[in-house]
Amino acid sequence: MYAVETNGLTYSFGAGFVKRTGSAPSVLHNICLQVPKGSIYGFLGQNGAGKTTTLRLILGLLRRQQGSITILGKSFEENRIATLRDTGSLIESPSLYAHLTAVENLTIFQKIHQVPTKRIGEVLDLVGLVGTGKKKAGQFSLGMKQRLGLAIALLNNPTLLVLDEPTNGLDPNGIIEMRELLKHLHREQGISILISSHLLAEIERLVTHVGIIHKGQLVFQGTLPELMMRRDQNSALVLETSDRQSTMRLLEQMHLSPVLEANAVVLPFLPKEIAADIARTLVQNDISVYGIARRSNDLETIFMNVIK
Amino acid sequence: MHLLHVFQSEWLKTRRSLASWLVIVGGLFTPIVIFLARMRQPKALPIVYQTPHFWQTVWNQSWESMAMFMFPMGIIMATGLITQLEFKNNTWKQLHTTPQRLSVIYCMKLFIVLLMLLQVFVAFNACLYIFTVLPVLLVKGVAYPAATLDWMLFLRGNVSYFIDCLPIVGLQFLLGMHFKNFLVPLGVGFLFWIVALTGIQWEYNYILPYSYPMLDYLVNTGRKITVNGDIHTFSMLYFGAFALVGYAMYIWKNDKG
Numbered sequence: 001m002y003a004v005e006t007n008g009l010t011y012s013f014g015a016g017f018v019k020r021t022g023s024a025p026s027v028l029h030n031i032c033l034q035v036p037k038g039s040i041y042g043f044l045g046q047n048g049a050g051k052t053t054t055l056r057l058i059l060g061l062l063r064r065q066q067g068s069i070t071i072l073g074k075s076f077e078e079n080r081i082a083t084l085r086d087t088g089s090l091i092e093s094p095s096l097y098a099h100l101t102a103v104e105n106l107t108i109f110q111k112i113h114q115v116p117t118k119r120i121g122e123v124l125d126l127v128g129l130v131g132t133g134k135k136k137a138g139q140f141s142l143g144m145k146q147r148l149g150l151a152i153a154l155l156n157n158p159t160l161l162v163l164d165e166p167t168n169g170l171d172p173n174g175i176i177e178m179r180e181l182l183k184h185l186h187r188e189q190g191i192s193i194l195i196s197s198h199l200l201a202e203i204e205r206l207v208t209h210v211g212i213i214h215k216g217q218l219v220f221q222g223t224l225p226e227l228m229m230r231r232d233q234n235s236a237l238v239l240e241t242s243d244r245q246s247t248m249r250l251l252e253q254m255h256l257s258p259v260l261e262a263n264a265v266v267l268p269f270l271p272k273e274i275a276a277d278i279a280r281t282l283v284q285n286d287i288s289v290y291g292i293a294r295r296s297n298d299l300e301t302i303f304m305n306v307i308k
Numbered sequence: 309m310h311l312l313h314v315f316q317s318e319w320l321k322t323r324r325s326l327a328s329w330l331v332i333v334g335g336l337f338t339p340i341v342i343f344l345a346r347m348r349q350p351k352a353l354p355i356v357y358q359t360p361h362f363w364q365t366v367w368n369q370s371w372e373s374m375a376m377f378m379f380p381m382g383i384i385m386a387t388g389l390i391t392q393l394e395f396k397n398n399t400w401k402q403l404h405t406t407p408q409r410l411s412v413i414y415c416m417k418l419f420i421v422l423l424m425l426l427q428v429f430v431a432f433n434a435c436l437y438i439f440t441v442l443p444v445l446l447v448k449g450v451a452y453p454a455a456t457l458d459w460m461l462f463l464r465g466n467v468s469y470f471i472d473c474l475p476i477v478g479l480q481f482l483l484g485m486h487f488k489n490f491l492v493p494l495g496v497g498f499l500f501w502i503v504a505l506t507g508i509q510w511e512y513n514y515i516l517p518y519s520y521p522m523l524d525y526l527v528n529t530g531r532k533i534t535v536n537g538d539i540h541t542f543s544m545l546y547f548g549a550f551a552l553v554g555y556a557m558y559i560w561k562n563d564k565g
Contacts, residue, residue, distance in 0.1 A: 014562075059405050061564045085407040091565075095402035097393065099324050111317035112406045114310070152402065 001073050003160050003192035004035040004058060009067035011057060028053055028216045031067070035194050035209070040186050042207035042224075043196040050216040051196040052092060055164050058194075059089055072160060085113070088158035090166055094149030098138030102129055102148050105137055106155060113156040123151040127181065142169040146178070154185070161185070163195045167202060175199075179206050231302050236295045237267040237275055242288035250285055251278070269294065311416070314408060318416050322424070327389035331424050334382040335431025338373050342366075343439035347447070354449045362455040367465060368529050370436050375469065375525035380504075380518055382428065383476045384497035387421050391484030391493075401565030414558050418481055418551065425473060429466050465528070471540050472520035476500075478550030479517065486557050514539050517546045 009031040028050045035041040045051045056062045058069055060080055069076040071083045096105050106120045124130050127147040132140075137148060146166060153161060163182075167175045183206065185191050197203055203210060210227050212220040220227070240263065241247045247265045251258040256278075259266045270278075275292055282289050322328045346353060359365065394400045403413060443450050479500070483493035497518075504519035508526070513519055514537030526533045 056401075056565075059401075061401050061404055063562045081407045081409065084405055087405070089402075089405045091401050091405075093398060095397065095399040095565075097321055097397050097399060100320070104320060104323065108317045108320050109402075109406065111313040111320070112408060114313055 001037050002034050002070065003037045003039070003072060004033060004041075004162075004194055005070040006031050006033040006054070006058065007068045007070075008032065009054065009057060009064075009069065011053060011062065011065050028057075031213070031216075031218050032221075033058075033211060033218065034221065035192060035211075037072075037192050038186075038190055039209045040182065040193045040195065040207045041209045041211060042203035043194060043211050043213065044198070044200065044203055045196070045213035046198055049213045051198075051213055052164055054213065055089075055091060055162055055194070055196060059087070059091065059162060060084075061091070085156065086159045087162060088153035088156060088160070089162040089164075090146075090149045090153045091162070091164045093168070094145040095152075096137040096140075096145055096148055099136060101134055101136060102132045102140075102151075105148060106151060109152050109155050115156055119155060119157075123154050126154065127151045128177070143171065143174040146170060146174070150178075150181070157189075159191060161191050161193045161195075163193065165196055165198070167197065167199060175202065182206060227302060232269060234302065235269040237270055237278075238291075238293045238295050239265045239267070239278070239282075240290040240292075241265065241282060242290070246285070246287055247282060250281065250287070254278070254281070266295070310408075311412070314412055314416050315419070318420050319423075321393055322390065322420065325389065325393060327386045327393075327424060330382060330386045330389065331427045331431065334378065334386070334428045336435050338370055338378060339432070339435035339439040341373070342369060343442060346443055350443070350447045350450075353443055353447055354451065357444070357450050357452075358454045360455055362453040363457050364455075364461065366436070366440050367461060368525075370432075371465070371469070371525050372529075374432065375472075375521040376505075379428075379469070379473055379521050380476055380497075380501045383425065383473055384480055384494060384501070386424060386428075387477060387480035388484045388490055388493045388497075390421050390424070391417065391481065392490050395488045395490075399565075404564045410559055411555070414485070414555055417485070418477075421477055421481055425470070425477060429470060433462060433466065468524055468540070469521055471543050472524045474543050475517035475520065475546035475550065478547040478554070482550050482554030482557065485554055486561070508533070511536060514542055517543075 009028055011028040013027075031050075031054055033043075033054065043051055043054070053062065057064055058071070058076070060076060064077070071079075072086055074083060076083055097108065100108075102124060103120060106123065107117075110117065110120055121130070124132075127150050129144065129147055129151060132144070137145065140148065146169065150163075150166065153163070161182075166182075167178050170178060179202065182193060182195070186193055195203075195207070204224075207224055209223050210220065211218055238261075239247060239258075244260060244265055248258050248260055251265065251267065256267055256270075267278075279289050279292055346356075356362070394403060404410075441452070444452050476497070480493055480497050483496055487493060500516075500518040504516045504522060507513055507516050508519060508522055510516075511534065513523060513533075514535050520539045520543050523533065523535050523539055527535060
């Protein structure tokens with residue numbers, strides 16, 4: 001079962017939006033998102049790719065135009081209130097009442113969700129905001145605001161957490177804390193998390209599944225290992241030898257496709273057994289092998305390759 | 309029970325807000341000004357306080373500025389501030405992802421605005437009484453008014469002015485819920501107030517939705533003014549229409565945060 005499933009989700013902003021913002025209309029084309037239950041799904045894309053629009057559609061903040069949205073196995077439109085009861089969200093910058101304290105901000109939502117008052121202390125503890133006292137939310141640092149936003153999202157013990165760029169504006173330490181917190185929530189409480197980001201390193205260290213959106217189209221969707229496989233397929237074997245010309249000739253005789261670079265000979269990625277054969281052959285032909293290494297593409301490169 | 313929690317949630321948002329301060333200022337301002345004016349001529353007070361229609365005079369004096377200026381302007385500003393709480397704090401998106409019906413959100417916000425208006429009335433009446441009685445304690449020779457305090461006069465007047473204010477609340481709420489820019493409801497409200505002020509002698513003045521507190525005051529104080537319609541009926545009709553149109557605009561708004 002999917003925590004979130006969209007089918008043929010298509011959206012375009014009207015002429016009014018274009019006139020107001022002076023930008024080209026943002027459009028989503030046939031987005032078929034499948035977020036497995038219990039997963040941490042990284043929704044990747046460059047700024048303006050359509051991540052926030054997709055998440056706002058999923059949460060009902062934008063009126064659906066085409067396609068369907070199913071959350072926790074139920075149609076969102078037909079079960080809006082029941083669905084939102086099980087969902088926590090943090091969309092873009094945190095939504096906080098600046099003139100109120102952290103506890104008062106949480107009380108506003110505690111009343112609506114009708115959860116026990118002690119839950120306020122629990123979520124404050126969870127995000128490390130205990131002891132902010134009478135300090136108003138407007139006086140918080142951006143990191144504290146993000147954490148309070150997350151506390152609001154967690155207040156109702158959600159089974160699905162929708163987070164739009166939650167690490168925006170956080171310092172490196174804050175990013176690590178946020179990542180660890182999300183991992184903890186996922187591990188301990190089994191919460192499904194849909195998290196959007198353009199910080200690829202964040203996704204790599206956190207998620208189990210990945211979706212990549214580019215110019216309103218979902219260009220990749222799968223597990224992290226599947227994405228890693230693409231990385232392997234795009235990686236290369238780098239040979240540093242005493243005689244690059246002879247190495248090239250020998251490899252061509254072995255029906256391989258070597259490329260001569262400034263200090264090395266590069267081959268498309270090969271299984272390790274073949275790499276061992278190559279090393280043995282080179283040595284047998286009096287060519288010294290200084291090094292054999294795999295040149296891997298990082299996720300950033302994979303991402304750029306996918307969206308090309 | 310759920311509605312009570314939603315009310316508590318909405319009411320908490322007004323804590324320490326500018327709108328809540330405006331309620332206090334709105335209730336205090338005119339009674340204090342009148343009190344200070346009285347204290348400038350303390351020698352005249354012993355006679356004034358013993359006039360047979362003392363409370364009626366106090367009531368009419370106090371409502372002059374309230375009906376003509378303070379109430380319309382106060383409502384324009386306070387309603388805008390209440391609805392701006394969500395825009396200013398970027399909280400519509402969080403509110404709209406809570407498990408509650410949109411109709412509940414809309415009606416509760418409108419209820420909060422009406423409740424704050426009621427607060428102003430209560431504060432105004434309380435301050436009116438306190439600051440009227442205060443010279444009795446402060447100025448030698450001023451006795452408690454001889455005239456009987458006509459509570460029914462106050463109550464009838466309050467209900468009447470409250471109804472008069474409803475169209476202003478309705479339209480300002482509609483605009484405040486729809487426009488992110490605070491200046492739009494403020495500007496439109498000010499414009500409607502100017503129209504009401506300039507059209508006060510017009511034979512169709514009763515169709516101007518912001519004119520009712522002024523018309524009510526002028527008629528009650530015996531000024532030469534003709535009102536050819538039932539302003540309370542028009543007032544409630546306008547309020548109902550504005551509230552319904554506002555609700556439709558809110559529900560059909562494409563972008564909810």
